[in-house]
Amino acid sequence: MEVMNISYISPDQVIFWKLAGGLITINATLVYTWLVMAILVAGSWLVTRHLSTGIHVPRWQNFLEVVVSAIRSEIRDVSPEGSDRYVPFIGTLFVFIALSNVLVIVPGYVAPTASLTTTAALAITVFIAVPLYGITKQGIIEYLKEYFRPTFIFFPFHVMGELSRTLALAVRLFGNIMSHEKVVGILLAVTPLFFPIVMQALGLLIGMIQAYIFSILAMVYIASATQAHEDKKHGTEKDGLAAQRANP
Amino acid sequence: MHIDWFVFFAQIVNFLILVYLLKRFLYGRIIAAMDNREALIASRLEDAERLKSEAGQSAEAYEKKYQSLLERSEEMLNQAKEAAKAREVELMDRAREEVDQVRQRWLETIEREKISFLQDLRKRAGSQVYAIARNALTELADAELERRIADVFLDRLRNLDSTQAQAIRETMGKSATDVMIKSAFEIPPDIREQIKGALKPYLTDGSGIAFETSSEVISGVEMRAQGHKVAWSLNDYLETLEENFSQALQLEAMKKH
Incomplete structure (x- = not known):
């Protein structure tokens, strides 16, 4: 079952329906995104319907607990304070990208993350979430002041940095997944036996690594936006304490 | 590179919906369940610690009780031994006393028998002597x-x-x-x-x-x-x-x- 021709770069090019004179297009990217969302939501709902808080934990609940606690601990490593606030956003980034990438072993499936539209959308959510979390935490003035540190000359560089890292997020994920699919497709044509299987396995690894990189980078950006000011505050407090100790 | 703007915004909306749904069905519930379990385990550990200390205390108390019972039993045994010894001495004394009494009674009986024998003998001897004397005197009397x-x-x-x-x-x-x-x-x-x-x-x-x-x-x-x-x-x-x-x-x- 071949959904996407090898000559297509992105699943965006596989269009199922066109409505409203081509303004609304339902393509493979959207359909597979909905599929992944459906699996995630239905699976979560099914498992968390009857949660056990006792000593005996059902298998699937245990699996989800492992996933969620791994996400929590990673977030806590980056941002020790208020880590549970970031779990829904960062966790959803991770599980969505990971499941999208892992499902490529299913024949006929095309990862929505192989579309630059999807990765750009995810990168834009990160681009918007970072200042939102930063402003929520520090206030708008304190947050904006960060762009003029150490001097106002750095403002354009800060803005360029924000934009370029967002672009990097989008292109990194898209490039990795898309190129992998193309590589596997070409290899399948050249050496049809054994080697594509190894490449598929490698593809699972790459998919997981990309999901991890995307979400952990998002977390790092959020942390840098929320903690820059705090670090400075902690620094002055520490200096004050040191001075107190020196001159009691 | 082509970007379909409708799909782009649709993906943003899709992602936000997914965040909401997963927050609702996955993270909230799972984190609550884990926190509850942690609290449960902590309380059980606390209970276990408390029970352990209680068990330790009661074991200590029983040990003390056992020791005191041992001491008491030894004391009681000693007392019983002493009482038995005292009783033995008392019984021996009583037995000796009884033997003495029996002996005394026996001696008294012998004495009485002796006296009665002597009296009897005296009576007989006397009466014999009287009889002899009387006979003699009667024969001699004039x-x-x-x-x-x-x-x-x-x-x-x-x-x-x-x-x-x-x-x-x-x-x-x-x-x-x-x-x-x-x-x-x-x-x-x-x-x-x-x-x-x-x-x-x-x-x-x-x-x-x-x-x-x-x-x-x-x-x-x-x-x-x-x-x-x-x-x-x-x-x-x-x-x-x-x-x-x-x-x-x-x-x-x-x-x-």
Whole structure:
């Protein structure tokens, strides 16, 4: 079952329906995104319907607990304070990208993350979430002041940095997944036996690594936006304490 | 690179919906379940710690109790031993006492038997001697002997020592009392007169002299007045003989012991 021709770069090019004179297009990217969302939501709902808080934990609940606690601990490593606030956003980034990438072993499936539209959308959510979390935490003035540190000359560089890292997020994920699919497709044509299987396995690894990189980078950006000011505050407090100790 | 803007915004919306749904169905519930379990485990650990310390305390208490019971049982055993020893001593003492009592009773019985035997012997010996003496005296007795006996009595009466005579006189002087003369035989009238004459100094007015023949007085004559007695008879000698005999037997018994 071949959904996407090898000559297509992105699943965006596989269009199922066109409505409203081509303004609304339902393509493979959207359909597979909905599929992944459906699996995630239905699976979560099914498992968390009857949660056990006792000593005996059902298998699937245990699996989800492992996933969620791994996400929590990673977030806590980056941002020790208020880590549970970031779990829904960062966790959803991770599980969505990971499941999208892992499902490529299913024949006929095309990862929505192989579309630059999807990765750009995810990168834009990160681009918007970072200042939102930063402003929520520090206030708008304190947050904006960060762009003029150490001097106002750095403002354009800060803005360029924000934009370029967002672009990097989008292109990194898209490039990795898309190129992998193309590589596997070409290899399948050249050496049809054994080697594509190894490449598929490698593809699972790459998919997981990309999901991890995307979400952990998002977390790092959020942390840098929320903690820059705090670090400075902690620094002055520490200096004050040191001075107190020196001159009691 | 082509970007479909409708799909782009649709993906943003899709992602935000997914964030909301997963927050609702996954993270919130799972984190709550894990926190609850952690709290449960913490409380169970706390309970376990508390129970452990309680168990340790009660084990210590039981150990102490056990030790005290051991000590107490040892003490009780010692007490029981001491009591048994004391009881043994007491029982031994009692047994000894009882043995002594039995022995005492036995000795007393022997003594009584001895006495009764002696009495019996004395009675028999006495009665034998009496019988012999009586026979002999009966065979020998004649008027001459009786007269002779009466003479001896009369002689005694006349030769009373001054103390006795004085005592008799004082007693008789107090009240008028009859003087009883007992004899184993009929005293001849002349001797009677002589006896009356000998007694005259002692008698007060109104006192009489009575003569009586009695077999108790063996071959003799005796005078009794207010507890005073003057006599001569074989009975005296026989009593002396009996006494000597009894003493001899007692000495013999003591030597045997």
